Amino acid sequence: MTAETGNDTEDPREPITRAQVVLWDFDGPICRLFAGHSAERVARELVDWLSGRGLHGLLTEGERGAVDPHVVLRAVDRRHPGSDLLAELEERLTQEELRAVTTAMPTAYADPLIRTWKALGARLAVVTNNSPRTVQTYLESRTLLPCFAPHIYGRTQELRRLKPDPHFLNRALNAMGAAPETALMIGDTPSDFAAAREAEVPFLGYARNERKAKLLREAGATLVVESLEPVLRTVRGQA
Structure with a gap:
C-alpha cells in the first residue's frame, strides 16, 4: 500500500480504518466487467x-x-x-x-473485502457509470447483493450525471445519512477521483497495473494500491 503525500508520517491505513461508509466503483474495483467481452x-x-x-x-x-x-x-x-x-x-x-x-472476472480479494467490511459494520454502496441492472445481476451471481442493497447508484439516461459528476456519490451519502468525511470511495479512474474530490470524500485508488496507477497519481490521487490484499489485511486488523 502506497501513499504519496506531503506528510511522510501520514499513515496510509488511516482513511481505511476510519471509513464507516464505503462507496465502490463497480468495473475495476469489484470486477473486470469486460474481461471476456471486449x-x-x-x-x-x-x-x-x-x-x-x-x-x-x-x-x-x-x-x-x-x-x-x-x-x-x-x-x-x-x-x-x-x-x-x-x-x-x-x-x-x-x-x-x-x-x-x-464472463466478468472478480477482482482479486474484492469478495472477501466486501464481506469483511460489511461484517464489521461498514455500510456499502456502489457508485458507477454502469447500469444498476448490470451491477445487481453481477452481485447476485456472487451472492454479494445483500452487502449493498438497496444502495446501488448507476447510469440512467441523464448522462450528465455520470462521473466525474459527484451525483451518484452524493445520492449514496444522502440516502445513508452519512457525512463525506466518514466515507471512503474506491475507484480506478481519474473520473472516480474527480467525483470523490468534488463530493469531499476520501479516495482510495485501485490500479491493477502501473499504467492505471500512473493515471491516478497524475490526477492527484495520493493513496493508490495495486492489490486489494493490503486493504483486506488492514480491515481484518480491526476485528
Missing part, C-alpha cells in the same frame, strides 16, 4: 448501429474510433439529450453489459 467491440457495435441508421455523421472521427462505449453514449447525449435515440442506445449498452456479466 468494451472496444461494444463501442464499435454502437457506432455501427448508428451508422446503420444513417447517423454516421452524428459522431466525430475520434468518437467513431472510441474504445469506451461511454464515449459514444456521451456524444449522442450532447447532440440529442433526452431523445428516443439516446434511450435506445443506452439500453443497447445495458444489454451488452448484462451479457458481459457472464
Whole structure:
C-alpha cells in the first residue's frame, strides 16, 4: 500500500480504518466487467448501429474510433439529450453489459473485502457509470447483493450525471445519512477521483497495473494500491 503525500508520517491505513461508509466503483474495483467481452467491440457495435441508421455523421472521427462505449453514449447525449435515440442506445449498452456479466472476472480479494467490511459494520454502496441492472445481476451471481442493497447508484439516461459528476456519490451519502468525511470511495479512474474530490470524500485508488496507477497519481490521487490484499489485511486488523 502506497501513499504519496506531503506528510511522510501520514499513515496510509488511516482513511481505511476510519471509513464507516464505503462507496465502490463497480468495473475495476469489484470486477473486470469486460474481461471476456471486449468494451472496444461494444463501442464499435454502437457506432455501427448508428451508422446503420444513417447517423454516421452524428459522431466525430475520434468518437467513431472510441474504445469506451461511454464515449459514444456521451456524444449522442450532447447532440440529442433526452431523445428516443439516446434511450435506445443506452439500453443497447445495458444489454451488452448484462451479457458481459457472464464472463466478468472478480477482482482479486474484492469478495472477501466486501464481506469483511460489511461484517464489521461498514455500510456499502456502489457508485458507477454502469447500469444498476448490470451491477445487481453481477452481485447476485456472487451472492454479494445483500452487502449493498438497496444502495446501488448507476447510469440512467441523464448522462450528465455520470462521473466525474459527484451525483451518484452524493445520492449514496444522502440516502445513508452519512457525512463525506466518514466515507471512503474506491475507484480506478481519474473520473472516480474527480467525483470523490468534488463530493469531499476520501479516495482510495485501485490500479491493477502501473499504467492505471500512473493515471491516478497524475490526477492527484495520493493513496493508490495495486492489490486489494493490503486493504483486506488492514480491515481484518480491526476485528
